Amino acid sequence: MSLFRRGGVWWYDFQVRGVRIRETSGLTLKSEAARAEAIRKAQLIHSNGNLRAEEPSPEFEQFALTEFAPWSENEHREHPSTHHRYMRSVKVLVRYFGQRTLDMITSAEVERFKIARSRERRKFATDGRHVTPAAVNRDLAALRILFNLAIRLNKARTNPVAGVKLLAEHNLHMRVVSPEEESAYLAAASQPLRDVATIILETGMRPGEVFHLRRENVNLEIGFLQIPRGKTLFARRTIPLTKRALTVFSRRVSEATTEWVFPSRNDPNRPIGWLRKAHMEALKQSAINPPFRLYDLRHTALTRMAMAGVDLPTLRELAGHANIQMTMRYVHPTPEHKRAAIQKLENFTRDASVLALRYVSA
Numbered sequence: 001m002s003l004f005r006r007g008g009v010w011w012y013d014f015q016v017r018g019v020r021i022r023e024t025s026g027l028t029l030k031s032e033a034a035r036a037e038a039i040r041k042a043q044l045i046h047s048n049g050n051l052r053a054e055e056p057s058p059e060f061e062q063f064a065l066t067e068f069a070p071w072s073e074n075e076h077r078e079h080p081s082t083h084h085r086y087m088r089s090v091k092v093l094v095r096y097f098g099q100r101t102l103d104m105i106t107s108a109e110v111e112r113f114k115i116a117r118s119r120e121r122r123k124f125a126t127d128g129r130h131v132t133p134a135a136v137n138r139d140l141a142a143l144r145i146l147f148n149l150a151i152r153l154n155k156a157r158t159n160p161v162a163g164v165k166l167l168a169e170h171n172l173h174m175r176v177v178s179p180e181e182e183s184a185y186l187a188a189a190s191q192p193l194r195d196v197a198t199i200i201l202e203t204g205m206r207p208g209e210v211f212h213l214r215r216e217n218v219n220l221e222i223g224f225l226q227i228p229r230g231k232t233l234f235a236r237r238t239i240p241l242t243k244r245a246l247t248v249f250s251r252r253v254s255e256a257t258t259e260w261v262f263p264s265r266n267d268p269n270r271p272i273g274w275l276r277k278a279h280m281e282a283l284k285q286s287a288i289n290p291p292f293r294l295y296d297l298r299h300t301a302l303t304r305m306a307m308a309g310v311d312l313p314t315l316r317e318l319a320g321h322a323n324i325q326m327t328m329r330y331v332h333p334t335p336e337h338k339r340a341a342i343q344k345l346e347n348f349t350r351d352a353s354v355l356a357l358r359y360v361s362a
Contacts, residue, residue: 003030008028009024009025010024010028010029011025011033012037012041014041016044021040022103024103057103057104058101058102059099060093060097060098060101061094061098063102064094064146067150067153067155068090069087069090072087078229081208085142086142090142092117092139093142093146096113096116096117102147103156107160107163107164109160110143110160110161110164113139114164117131117135117139118136118167133167134169137167144159174296174299175293176300177300181288182201182300184286184287185282185286185288187286188281188282192262192275195262196262196275200297201300201301202242202301203241203245204298206235206295207275207295207298209320212260213271214260215253215261216259217261218253220249220253223240223241224240226238227320236320237317279294302315302318302319312327
C-alpha cells in the first residue's frame with residue numbers, strides 16, 4: 001500500500017492487474033485512509049470489469065491555458081466580455097494553484113485560496129483596500145466552470161468548488177454622483193472618456209454597451225439607439241436619446257472612420273476596451289472624494305430617472321434588466337430627495353395638527 005497526503009486528505013496509489021489506480025480517499029486520518037484503500041483494492045481485484053488506465057491528471061496551468069481558454073473563447077463568441085472576465089480570473093487562479101495537478105486541488109485547497117485571495121490588496125486601490133467579496137466569488141465561479149469542463153473531458157473526477165460556500169456580497173458601495181461632481185469630473189475628463197461618461201449619464205447604459213456601439217446602432221433622424229446584444233436577452237433594447245446625447249453622437253458618427261462609434265486608439269477597427277487610467281486621472285484632477293467607479297454613472301442615471309418620476313416598468317426596460325427586483329437595486333434616493341420626503345412628512349403633520357385644533361375650537 002502507498003498512501004500520500006495532498007490538500008489535507010490522504011490519497012492511495014497502487015496497481016491492480018497492471019493498471020495504476022490513484023484516487024483520493026477523502027479522509028483526513030491516515031488509519032481510516034489505509035482501511036479505505038484496502039477495501040477499494042479488494043473491490044477492484046474481485047471486479048469482473050476491465051480496468052482502464054487513466055490518463056495522468058494535467059497541471060492546472062496547462063489545462064487552464066490550453067483547454068479552458070479556447071473553450072471559453074468559442075463558447076462566449078457572442079459575449080466576449082464574459083470570456084475576458086474568465087481570463088482575468090484564470091490569471092489569478094494560475095498564480096495560486098500554479099503547477100498543481102487537477103487531482104491535487106481539493107475543497108480544502110479552494111477554501112485556502114478563498115482566504116488568501118480575500119486578503120490581497122486591490123490592484124488599483126490607493127487606500128490599501130482588499131479585494132472585494134464579489135471579485136473573490138467571480139474567481140470561484142470561473143474555477144467551478146473550469147472543473148466542470150475538466151470533468152466532461154475526463155480530466156477530473158470531482159469538482160472541488162462544489163462544496164465551497166461563496167462569500168456574502170455587500171452592494172452598499174453603489175454610488176450616486178451629484179450634479180456638482182458630474183460637472184467637475186467631465187471638465188477634468190479627457191476624450192473619449194468625456195463622451196462615454198456623458199452617454200452613460202444620459203442613457204443609463206452599461207460602460208461595455210457604450211464601448212461596443214456601432215454607427216448602425218445610432219439613428220440620429222428619429223433620436224434612438226439600439227443595443228442588439230447584451231449579457232441577457234433583456235439587454236437587447238432601444239433607448240430614446242436626449243438632446244445632450246444626440247449632440248455627442250452626431251459629432252462622433254460624423255468623425256468616425258470605421259464602424260465603431262468609440263474606436264480603439266491603437267486599432268480603429270476595434271472598439272475601446274476600458275478607460276480605467278483616464279477615469280482615475282479625471283478623479284484625481286477633479287479632487288472628488290470619495291471616488292466613484294465609471295459604472296456608478298449608470299447608477300446615477302437610473303436613480304435620476306426614478307427621482308424624476310419614471311415608473312419602474314419603464315425604468316426596467318431602459319436599464320435592460322430581467323426583472324424589477326434588479327432595477328430596485330440600482331435606484332438610490334439622493335440625500336436631497338430624502339430631505340424633501342421628510343419635509344413633506346413635517347408639513348403634513350403640521351397641517352393635520354392645525355386642522356385638529358380648529359376642529360376642537362369649533
